[in-house]
Amino acid sequence: xxxxxxxxxxxxxxxxxxxxxxxxxxxxVITEASEQEPYLxxxxxxxxxxxxxxxxxxxxxxxxxxxQLCHATHTPIVTQGGNTGMxxxxxxxxxxxxxILSTTRMNRIREVDPVNNTITVDAGVIxxxxxxxxxxxxxxxxxxxxxxxxxTVGGNLATNAGGIAxxxxxxxRELALGLEVVLPDGRIWNGLRGLRKDNTGYDLRDLFxxxxxxxxxxxxxxxxxxxxxxxxxxxxxxxxxxxxxxxLLTRVRARCGERLVAFxxxxxxSLELVLEHVSDTRAPLESKTAYNALIELSDTEDTGLxxxxxxxxxxxxxxxxxxxxxxxxxxxxxxxLWKIREGISQAQVRAGKAIKHDIALPISALxxxxxxxxxxxxxxxxxxxxxxxGHLGDGNLHFNVLLPASTEYEAMKSATAAFNRLIHDxxxxxxxxxxxxxxxxxxxxxxxxxxxxxxxxxxMLRIKQAFDPNHIMNPGKLL
Amino acid sequence: xxxxxxxxxxxxxxxxxxxxxxxxxxxxVITEASEQEPYLxxxxxxxxxxxxxxxxxxxxxxxxxxxQLCHATHTPIVTQGGNTGMxxxxxxxxxxxxxILSTTRMNRIREVDPVNNTITVDAGVIxxxxxxxxxxxxxxxxxxxxxxxxxTVGGNLATNAGGIAxxxxxxxRELALGLEVVLPDGRIWNGLRGLRKDNTGYDLRDLFxxxxxxxxxxxxxxxxxxxxxxxxxxxxxxxxxxxxxxxLLTRVRARCGERLVAFxxxxxxSLELVLEHVSDTRAPLESKTAYNALIELSDTEDTGLxxxxxxxxxxxxxxxxxxxxxxxxxxxxxxxLWKIREGISQAQVRAGKAIKHDIALPISALxxxxxxxxxxxxxxxxxxxxxxxGHLGDGNLHFNVLLPASTEYEAMKSATAAFNRLIHDxxxxxxxxxxxxxxxxxxxxxxxxxxxxxxxxxxMLRIKQAFDPNHIMNPGKLL
Numbered sequence: 001x002x003x004x005x006x007x008x009x010x011x012x013x014x015x016x017x018x019x020x021x022x023x024x025x026x027x028x029v030i031t032e033a034s035e036q037e038p039y040l041x042x043x044x045x046x047x048x049x050x051x052x053x054x055x056x057x058x059x060x061x062x063x064x065x066x067x068q069l070c071h072a073t074h075t076p077i078v079t080q081g082g083n084t085g086m087x088x089x090x091x092x093x094x095x096x097x098x099x100i101l102s103t104t105r106m107n108r109i110r111e112v113d114p115v116n117n118t119i120t121v122d123a124g125v126i127x128x129x130x131x132x133x134x135x136x137x138x139x140x141x142x143x144x145x146x147x148x149x150x151x152t153v154g155g156n157l158a159t160n161a162g163g164i165a166x167x168x169x170x171x172x173r174e175l176a177l178g179l180e181v182v183l184p185d186g187r188i189w190n191g192l193r194g195l196r197k198d199n200t201g202y203d204l205r206d207l208f209x210x211x212x213x214x215x216x217x218x219x220x221x222x223x224x225x226x227x228x229x230x231x232x233x234x235x236x237x238x239x240x241x242x243x244x245x246x247x248l249l250t251r252v253r254a255r256c257g258e259r260l261v262a263f264x265x266x267x268x269x270s271l272e273l274v275l276e277h278v279s280d281t282r283a284p285l286e287s288k289t290a291y292n293a294l295i296e297l298s299d300t301e302d303t304g305l306x307x308x309x310x311x312x313x314x315x316x317x318x319x320x321x322x323x324x325x326x327x328x329x330x331x332x333x334x335x336x337l338w339k340i341r342e343g344i345s346q347a348q349v350r351a352g353k354a355i356k357h358d359i360a361l362p363i364s365a366l367x368x369x370x371x372x373x374x375x376x377x378x379x380x381x382x383x384x385x386x387x388x389x390g391h392l393g394d395g396n397l398h399f400n401v402l403l404p405a406s407t408e409y410e411a412m413k414s415a416t417a418a419f420n421r422l423i424h425d426x427x428x429x430x431x432x433x434x435x436x437x438x439x440x441x442x443x444x445x446x447x448x449x450x451x452x453x454x455x456x457x458x459x460m461l462r463i464k465q466a467f468d469p470n471h472i473m474n475p476g477k478l479l
Numbered sequence: 480x481x482x483x484x485x486x487x488x489x490x491x492x493x494x495x496x497x498x499x500x501x502x503x504x505x506x507x508v509i510t511e512a513s514e515q516e517p518y519l520x521x522x523x524x525x526x527x528x529x530x531x532x533x534x535x536x537x538x539x540x541x542x543x544x545x546x547q548l549c550h551a552t553h554t555p556i557v558t559q560g561g562n563t564g565m566x567x568x569x570x571x572x573x574x575x576x577x578x579i580l581s582t583t584r585m586n587r588i589r590e591v592d593p594v595n596n597t598i599t600v601d602a603g604v605i606x607x608x609x610x611x612x613x614x615x616x617x618x619x620x621x622x623x624x625x626x627x628x629x630x631t632v633g634g635n636l637a638t639n640a641g642g643i644a645x646x647x648x649x650x651x652r653e654l655a656l657g658l659e660v661v662l663p664d665g666r667i668w669n670g671l672r673g674l675r676k677d678n679t680g681y682d683l684r685d686l687f688x689x690x691x692x693x694x695x696x697x698x699x700x701x702x703x704x705x706x707x708x709x710x711x712x713x714x715x716x717x718x719x720x721x722x723x724x725x726x727l728l729t730r731v732r733a734r735c736g737e738r739l740v741a742f743x744x745x746x747x748x749s750l751e752l753v754l755e756h757v758s759d760t761r762a763p764l765e766s767k768t769a770y771n772a773l774i775e776l777s778d779t780e781d782t783g784l785x786x787x788x789x790x791x792x793x794x795x796x797x798x799x800x801x802x803x804x805x806x807x808x809x810x811x812x813x814x815x816l817w818k819i820r821e822g823i824s825q826a827q828v829r830a831g832k833a834i835k836h837d838i839a840l841p842i843s844a845l846x847x848x849x850x851x852x853x854x855x856x857x858x859x860x861x862x863x864x865x866x867x868x869g870h871l872g873d874g875n876l877h878f879n880v881l882l883p884a885s886t887e888y889e890a891m892k893s894a895t896a897a898f899n900r901l902i903h904d905x906x907x908x909x910x911x912x913x914x915x916x917x918x919x920x921x922x923x924x925x926x927x928x929x930x931x932x933x934x935x936x937x938x939m940l941r942i943k944q945a946f947d948p949n950h951i952m953n954p955g956k957l958l
Contacts, residue, residue, distance in 0.1 A: 115729050115843035116874070138733065162676050171676060173685075174653055187934055196873040197650060197839045198912035199639050199689050200919065200927055201957065202939045206652075206685035210678050227736040250594050254617065257706040257779035258737045300736035303782040360676045364594035394675040395595070433677035440679065448679055455666055460681045462945040467938070478680065 013052040016073055016099075020055055023065045028105070030054040039100050042091045043084055047442060049092035051078075054100040059122075060180060060188060060219040066101060067217060068186030076472045077101050079213040081155030082126065084147035086356070087441030089159065089212045089477050098475075101217060103154045110220065112137045117225040118177060118194040123154025123218045130223070139225035142169035142261075146342060154218045160210035162437030167393035168261040169226065171437065173209045180220035181208050184468040194222040207463065212439055213474035215467045229261075231302035233309040234334045237316075238289030238324040243367040245291050248316055249392055252295065255312050259305065262296040263393035264341050270389040271340065273402075277350040278343035281336070285324045293392065294341050344389050348402060354387065355401040355416045359427045360436035363395040369430050373399065376422055382415070396436040399423060420447060440478045448478070492531040495552055495578075499534055502544045507584070509533040518579050521570045522563055526921060528571035530557075533579040538601075539659060539667060539698040545580060546696060547665030555951045556580050558692040560603065560634030563626035565835070566920030568638065568691045568956050577954075580696060582633045589699065591616040596704040597656060597673040602633025602697045609702070618704035621648035625821060633697045639689035641916030646872035647740040648705065650916070652688045659699035660687050663947040673701040686942065691918055692953035694946045708740075710781035712788040713813045716795075717768030717803040722846040724770050727795055728871055731774065734791050738784065741775040742872035743820050749868040750819065752881075756829040757822035760815070764803045772871065773820050823868050827881060833866065834880040834895045838906045839915035842874040848909050852878065855901055861894070875915045878902060899926060919957045927957070 020029045030036050031053055041048045057063040070077050076098045080090040092098040103124035110120040114137045121130055127148040134141040143156060145163030155161070157179070162171045169175065178193040191205055208215055239245045242265075249263050266274075268290050275281050284292075295313075297305050306327065313325045328334040348354040361369050370388065377384045390397035401419050403412060424434045428451055435444050449457065460479055464471070499508045509515050510532055520527045536542040549556050555577045559569040571577040582603035589599040593616045600609055606627040613620040622635060624642030634640070636658070641650045648654065657672040670684055687694055718724045721744075728742050745753075747769050754760050764771075774792075776784050785806065792804045807813040827833040840848050849867065856863045869876035880898050882891060903913045907930050914923050928936065936958075943950070943958055 113841065113843050115725060116841040117732070118841070160678050166675060170653070173682070174649070183934075183938075189934055189938070190932070191935070193910060193912065194841045195839045195912050195915075196645060197641050197870075197875045197915035199916060200912055200914045200931065201689075201935070202694075202942050203652070203682075203685045203689055204935065204938055206682045210680075210682055215681075227733045229736075246594060253596070254706050255779060257708075300734060301787075303787070308780075308782070360674045362592065362595040362597070362673045364592050391676075396676045431672055433672065433674050433679055435679045436674075436676035437678060452679065453669070455662075455668055456670070456680070456683065459662075459668070459683055459946070463681050463942065466941040466945040 012073065016069070016075060017053050019069055020053060020066065023069065024055060024057055024062055028056050028058060028062065030056065039080060039083065039102060040092065042088055044086065047088040047091040049094050049098070050096040051092050051098050051100050052096060054102060056102045056105045058105045060182065063101065063106070063217055063219050064182045064186050064188050067182045067184065070099060070472055071185045071470065074470055074472060075099055076475050077217070078474055079103065079158070079217050081124065081152030081158070082147065082150040084151040085155065085159065085441060086438040087443035089439050089441030089474070090155070091442070093476050103152060103219070106219060109133045112139070113194065114139055114225070116194050118222050119225055120192065120194070120220065120222045121153050122220055123152060123157070125153045127151050127153060127156060134225050135228070138228055140228045141223060141225055143172060143175055146345065153221060153223070157209050157218050157221055158211065158213050159439040162391070162394065162396065164264065164391065165261050166391065167263060168258055173206055175224050176205065176209060176221055177224060178222035179205050179208055179218055181216040181218050183216045184470065184473050192220055192222055212441060212478045214464060214478050215473060227300045229298035229300060231299045231305045232334070233297045233305040234328045234337060235295045235309055235313055236284040236326050236337050237293050237295065237313060237322045238285045238287060239291045239293070239322045240289060241367070242291055242370050244321050245293050245392060246363060246366055248293070248321055249363065251316065252312055256297055256308060259297040259299050260393070261298045262294065264294040265390055265392035266292045266341065266344065267386070267388040268292070269385070270344055270387050273347040273351055273387060274340050274343040277347040278339070281340050281343060284326050284337060284340070287324050289323050294337050344387070348387060348400065351402055352405045353403045353407050353412055355403065355419050357397070357399040357423055358436045358438040359399055359423070359432055359434060360394065360396045361427065361430050361432035363392070365430045365432070366392070366395060366397070369426060369432070373423055373426050376426065380422060382418065424451060442477060445478060491552065495548070495554060496532050498548055499532060499545065502548065503534060503536055503541055507535050507537060507541065509535065518559060518562065518581060519571065521567055523565065526567040526570040528573050528577070529575040530571050530577050530579050531575055533581060535581045535584045537584045539661065542580065542585070542696055542698050543661045543665050543667050546661045546663065549578060549951055550664045550949065553949055553951060554578055555954050556696070557953055558582065558637070558696050560631030560637070561605065561626065561629040563630040564634065564638065564920060565917040566922035568918050568920030568953070569634070570921070572955050582631060582698070585698060588612045591618070592673065593618055593704070595673050597701050598704055599671065599673070599699065599701045600632050601699055602631060602636070604632050606630050606632060606635060613704050614707070617707055619707045620702060620704055622651060622654055625824065632700060632702070636688050636697050636700055637690065637692050638918040641870070641873065641875065643743065643870065644740050645870065646742060647737055652685055654703050655684065655688060655700055656703060657701035658684050658687055658697055661696040661698055663695060663949065663952050668695070671699055671701055691920060691957045693943060693957050694952060706779045708777035708779060710778045710784045711813070712776045712784040713807045713816060714774045714788055714792055715763040715805050715816050716772050716774065716792060716801045717764045717766060718770045718772070718801045719768060720846070721770055721849050723800050724772050724871060725842060725845055727772070727800055728842065730795065731791055735776055735787060738776040738778050739872065740777045741773065743773040744869055744871040745771045745820065745823065746865070746867040747771070748864070749823055749866050752826040752830055752866060753819050753822040756826040757818070760819050760822060763805050763816060763819070766803050768802050773816050823866070827866060827879065830881055831884045832882045832886050832891055834882065834898050836876070836878040836902055837915045837917040838878055838902070838911055838913060839873065839875045840906065840909050840911035842871070844909045844911070845871070845874060845876070848905060848911070852902055852905050855905065859901060861897065903930060921956060924957060
């Protein structure tokens with residue numbers, strides 16, 4: 001490797017910084033260690049790295065200029081949005097050779113078109129701001145997840161984000177119509193088309209979505225909007241088994257169709273953890289059941305939504321498919337249920353150290369998978385405190401294992417490896433996914449290599465080679 | 480080019496046929512000219528080609544064996560499903576060097592999973608059979624188009640088919656969860672995952688979808704199913720302008736949300752043509768209006784669907800947004816309206832020769848586009864009989880020009896070139912697509928090269944090179 005390829009080296013690093021300052025001005029270049037610090041670590045505190053410089057281009061053209069320079073100098077680029085990732089995908093390595101390209105200054109809502117039902121945004125727009133811009137135009141942008149107040153649309157696209165409304169509206173891939181991308185050589189691909197039908201060649205858009213910054217820098221997007229929901233009905237149910245919840249899901253879907261927007265599952269242990277660690281929460285039901293679900297319907301107008309939900313759940317109660325149910329009658333009751341569901345992450349942090357899994361399975365396979373996984377965990381002789389919750393309607397479980405907060409780094413590391421192997425082996429047996437919505441990043445890179453077929457890895461590497469032959473886009477992540 | 484690369488040549492062709500007969504048995508190999516004939520021409524009678532052999536593998540393994548052999552002998556493959564394409568994408572060239580790989584013997588419904596809401600099928604399954612298998616499991620597969628009785632799921636995937644329910648359910652890309660593909664070297668990629676969330680690397684699936692047989696042979700797919708609709712409300716409206724229909728669409732969408740499954744538009748001339756050329760059709764409204772729309776709502780159960788439609792259209796009538804409306808009160812009335820809409824293709828064939836366009840625009844741009852296109856056609860001095868109809872809810876127009884049936888081949892060819900340039904130039908000005916749902920194939924290959932940015936063409940060619948370096952998959956199509 002020569003000096004040009006090693007910008008961590010004093011000489012080339014100084015050159016790079018001087019050129020970046022010329023291109024972006026002082027506002028676009030951060031060289032002070034203390035100012036760089038927030039960009040160098042992920043919010044979970046799991047990963048930390050070093051860079052020569054953090055750049056914050058103000059627009060697509062500045063981004064293209066930065067990437068051109070990095071292309072010419074073989075400088076690796078780590079693109080970072082709101083830095084809310086769960087898998088270390090936006091944290092640099094510790095070589096000091098990488099550059100962070102932060103999209104956060106690119107935060108314009110470019111256009112809202114309520115007739116075409118689309119919104120066009122810069123990649124650095126915060127998800128909640130995109131939602132708000134849609135709302136102001138009396139439209140609805142449905143992507144919703146815990147970090148929505150700080151994550152960016154670009155990050156959502158790079159990781160093909162999911163969240164709580166995928167069941168109804170799909171993940172980010174299904175919500176995107178067009179993209180603008182700066183390619184690894186600094187050229188700009190304008191794919192900002194707001195069309196529902198466009199069959200003019202290969203689907204470049206969906207190749208960039210979910211590629212975690214390894215094929216280019218997404219700088220803008222056209223996203224789908226929907227009719228605003230004006231009615232909502234929410235319930236909490238308890239069931240004796242996961243199989244019963246899956247049967248209930250099937251029934252609610254057939255009856256309510258696309259009104260069903262959320263079907264969130266929590267094991268008894270997950271609920272208990274929230275009640276213990278998150279203030280102002282109380283059990284929605286008097287009886288304790290093995291599994292709970294938060295079910296929500298929504299509609300553009302109220303044609304008896306609550307009655308429909310009461311009817312379908314009432315019948316399930318009568319047939320003893322579920323053991324209990326409660327319906328909310330105002331917004332604060334609904335908010336209280338969502339607070340429980342959204343409190344699980346926080347409760348885990350307070351209760352100990354979690355080995356997190358982000359798996360997806362065919363919904364029909366979930367009960368058997370969970371039974372076999374629980375059995376395998378019991379057979380393993382490892383102490384397990386299983387926190388099983390997730391988006392049942394998407395077949396997406398966060399099948400986490402909680403360890404005591406006192407667990408040392410090395411013990412955590414070996415436990416993680418052991419649990420990963422046990423759980424991921426089973427996931428693959430059921431034709432599932434070891435990475436459903438949090439991305440691969442650094443966290444699951446080795447797991448991906450372990451489980452993906454050599455053929456699929458080869459195809460991905462061929463695409464990587466075709467787009468980024470110098471491997472400057474987010475090296476060390478995903479592939 | 481050596482003999483191996485030219486299987487049209489006697490020696491290598493005889494070798495190829497002998498090997499194929501060994502691999503597939505007599506049922507899988509067609510060498511008789513008369514038996515080959517139906518595979519050699521498209522159903523519109525626009526394209527015709529020659530091959531040394533037509534193969535009909537019975538399953539994925541046989542397909543892989545065929546492709547391996549073609550890979551080894553550098554024999555180009557044209558994959559063909561139901562042969563119902565509109566763009567010549569499945570017709571061989573006239574060199575005799577190509578081989579047709581027909582998927583029609585691969586027609587098994589592999590699995591219906593009503594809990595996971597998925598169906599897994601061979602690529603050669605006829606679309607209507609997939610719909611029927613879903614119905615038998617009390618589920619709904621929404622892709623619907625004119626050729627559904629003979630087109631195959633594999634062809635629908637290869638062309639990312641659209642049709643009449645895209646507005647609500649998306650096109651084939653949004654309906655597919657997993658694929659099985661034989662790659663250009665004969666290896667089988669098993670991507671048959673039935674998952675709603677899966678972020679484990681690049682999106683290979685969507686690269687194959689819409690690639691028109693140029694990257695591999697799709698042999699199987701997992702498709703999404705939905706709740707069965709049990710209620711339907713249909714209306715026909717007349718409006719004085721396209722702008723008024725677009726405003727109505729916006730209003731119906733905001734009010735009815737995802738109940739809206741079809742919003743089909745027809746100009747007065749399109750309607751007139753159907754009434755003239757298709758038997759048992761009559762004008763739905765007494766008054767003649769510049770534009771007509773067929774609007775359909777559906778729902779899993781009837782919570783006042785008809786009343787909702789009457790209300791929203793009644794209000795539009797009151798405000799003079801539309802000039803007239805009729806509602807159907809039974810299935811045969813509804814069928815009569817759909818007969819008009821679906822009769823346009825037939826009416827065009829009977830009335831003359833049509834220069835067909837398959838364009839998409841942002842919905843908000845449609846009225847201005849049509850006004851400018853009509854003006855440009857008038858200014859051009861060319862005689863024009865414009866048949867403007869399409870899927871307004873998707874921004875997809877079939878903006879056709881009808882010429883007398885007597886028009887000679889050369890005159891047709893030059894008129895097509897002239898009209899294409901005029902209309903496609905305008906489409907591109909409005910950031911639209913020159914190929915919305917019928918695919919590029921042979922028909923629009925030169926147009927694609929003319930209009931795509933050199934950068935986008937370059938990226939596509941790099942993908943082609945990465946997947947099919949010998950260029951044996953459907954050469955002469957798409958790219």
